[in-house]
Amino acid sequence: xxxxxxxxxxxxxxxxxxxxxxxxxxxxxxxxxxxxxxxxxxxxxxxxxxxxxxxxxxxxxxxxxxxxxxxxxxxxxxxxxxxx
Amino acid sequence: xxxxxxxxxxxxxxxxxxxxxxxxxxxxxxxxxxxxxxxxxxxxxxxxxxxxxxxxxxxxxxxxxxxxxxxxxxxxxxxxxxxxxxxxxxxxxxxxxxxxxxxxxxxxxxxxxxxxxxxxxxxxxxxxxxxx
Numbered sequence: 531x532x533x534x535x536x537x538x539x540x541x542x543x544x545x546x547x548x549x550x551x552x553x554x555x556x557x558x559x560x561x562x563x564x565x566x567x568x569x570x571x572x573x574x575x576x577x578x579x580x581x582x583x584x585x586x587x588x589x590x591x592x593x594x595x596x597x598x599x600x601x602x603x604x605x606x607x608x609x610x611x612x613x614x
Numbered sequence: 615x616x617x618x619x620x621x622x623x624x625x626x627x628x629x630x631x632x633x634x635x636x637x638x639x640x641x642x643x644x645x646x647x648x649x650x651x652x653x654x655x656x657x658x659x660x661x662x663x664x665x666x667x668x669x670x671x672x673x674x675x676x677x678x679x680x681x682x683x684x685x686x687x688x689x690x691x692x693x694x695x696x697x698x699x700x701x702x703x704x705x706x707x708x709x710x711x712x713x714x715x716x717x718x719x720x721x722x723x724x725x726x727x728x729x730x731x732x733x734x735x736x737x738x739x740x741x742x743x744x745x746x
Contacts, residue, residue: 532642541619543647546654568656570681576672579651581615583642584623592642595676601699602672605690606646606657606665610618610626614667614689 532590535582544581547593576604615644615651616665657683671699673706717744 535542569577580593594602618626623643632638644651649665652658657668667684679702684690701714704724712724715735725731725739 537620541621541647542645543650544645545650569654570656570670570678572678572680574678575676576670576678577651577654578676579654581644581646581651582620583644584620584627585642586638586640589620589624590642592644594672597672598676599674601674601703602670603695603699604615604655604668604670604672606615606652606655606668608662608664608667608686609616610622611630612686614687 532583532585532592532596535589535591537582537589542582542589542591544579544591546577546579547595548578576602615646617646617649617652617663619647620645669695671695671702673702715739715743717746 576594578593578595580591583590583592585592594604616623620643623645627638627643646652646665649658649663652665652668655668655670657666658664659666664686667686667688667690669682669690670678671680673679680698682690682695697719700720701718704714704720705712708724711726713727715723715725716739718724722743723738725735731738
């Protein structure tokens with residue numbers, strides 16, 4: 531399911547996937563803080579994303595849509611080594 | 615998922631979490647640098663630059679059935695998250711014919727919503743069942 535990634539020195543990042551991603555705007559003027567409107571609604575599709583992950587000794591790339599057919603608990607938390 | 619890199623995830627798992635959970639964390643520890651995914655899910659705190667304790671239940675169709683969000687100092691109730699998934703599974707397996715009343719957990723009685731149940735919930739569900 532999750533594909534192993536080649537990890538170099540750069541910090542791998544992921545992000546939302548699919549048509550919902552806003553294109554990078556190239557406004558020359560001082561751009562205001564980019565607001566990304568949350569797209570979360572109960573009973574609606576969870577926005578798909580791809581993200582790098584650590585899984586059992588390997589660095590992998592995980593896409594939410596790979597888990598279709600399964601129940602998923604997606605948990606966010608403030609940071610590693612936090613103590614709660 | 616947090617804003618930490620996969621490298622920090624590895625250190626946390628290998629040096630601490632693997633001492634709490636035998637074999638280490640069995641599921642993917644996702645990295646969300648910049649909170650790009652967290653913004654879309656509405657859990658990213660711009661001021662603090664971190665993500666709140668958001669938890670989403672996503673069904674096999676990819677549909678969000680529930681979520682919960684807490685500020686950082688209060689931890690979640692994992693048992694409650696599991697109970698909610700079990701309840702959604704019962705509802706789904708019954709194709710919507712059954713619903714789980716307040717206080718339901720596996721083994722307890724479900725409700726069958728329909729015309730016959732209107733005004734009759736008190737006969738089959740007692741207040742104490744919310745707490746036992």
